Amino acid sequence: MEKEEDDILRKYQHSFRNMKGKIHILEQQVPVEEQMRYFRASERWKKNAGGLLPAYDEECNHWFRKLTDQEEIKSVEEKKELLLNLANSKNPVSFRLLKQYVADGPDPEVANWAYLALMEIQIALESDYSEERQIYISTGMGGKGTKLRFYVLLVSAGRKPFESYQRQVIEREFTYAFSQAGWETETLHVAENYVELLLLIPIAGNIKKVMGDTIRECNEYGHFLSDRYTITNVKPLSEQEIQEILEKADENSQTSD
Structure with a gap:
């Protein structure tokens, strides 16, 4: 191992020693660049939403039906927007729907966003229901x-x-x-x-x-x-x-x- 790599590895390990809270690690391998695009889009969504959250159960089900409706032609951007709606809904209904969507095998065009949406709503709900700090660790290899x-x-x-x-x-x-x-x-x-x-x-x-x-x-x-x-x-x-x-x-x- 080169000295530069050795220093990076040492700093990496040191950063976790005093970390307090529940750690969430994305299991799927999603490129870091794609993760950054997702979370930037999610932040924009939150700013535009204002005080509209949490979403009603009916809204969550509507978004999910639209996302999974095979008869309706949707662009990749429309699918991503629906996933952001579900991820930021702060509603357990969305969490259950996204969990099932990922388990069944998501649309390949938006699979990475589906994995990230599920992770985001899980962290948001656990943060609301628990006093424990929620920590998301992001790497390209999951x-x-x-x-x-x-x-x-x-x-x-x-x-x-x-x-x-x-x-x-x-x-x-x-x-x-x-x-x-x-x-x-x-x-x-x-x-x-x-x-x-x-x-x-x-x-x-x-x-x-x-x-x-x-x-x-x-x-x-x-x-x-x-x-x-x-x-x-x-x-x-x-x-x-x-x-x-x-x-x-x-x-x-x-x-x-």
Whole structure:
């Protein structure tokens, strides 16, 4: 891990240590830019609504029927506006309707907005009914419960192809270490000379220690993993981005020789 990434990770973990309140994490993977567009639109909606809330049950049902009516042709913008109506209604009826809409599989054109609308009304209602502070944690890759989803890329030492026993060591050691740390492994893919991981990590999990200790444990069987790795909760890396990182690792290796 580069020093700059190390500093960012340290600040990230420190920010959660003294956090008090109920944490809400969006489970679905929604690009951060799309989340920003949604919440900006929601803020505009609130300013325009004035003191019209909460909405009546009949209004909520009307908005939902209009949203899901297959006979009526609606633009994407109209669907988004209906979702904002439901999200900001401060009515439990809307929460139940949105929850069912998401569970049934929302319209792909507005699926991301449906996920965010459900999260927003849940937080709003819980804030009204509870004295506990409500905290929304936003990342591009979402999460589950109180765990955030991270993508990790590990590379082989010297960009050498992994041998069969090394693949087995990687799978065994990382699976065991993550389980012991309370992490969940969604994906562990060992390619020719790199490893991709998709993990669910508790928000206060000690990422640097777990990753560092496990890499060292693997390297007890021969130094075949680089101690530098890439970690992000914005989006998984593309094949092109992976190859660029591998090429950079080559350059760093040649410079240090």
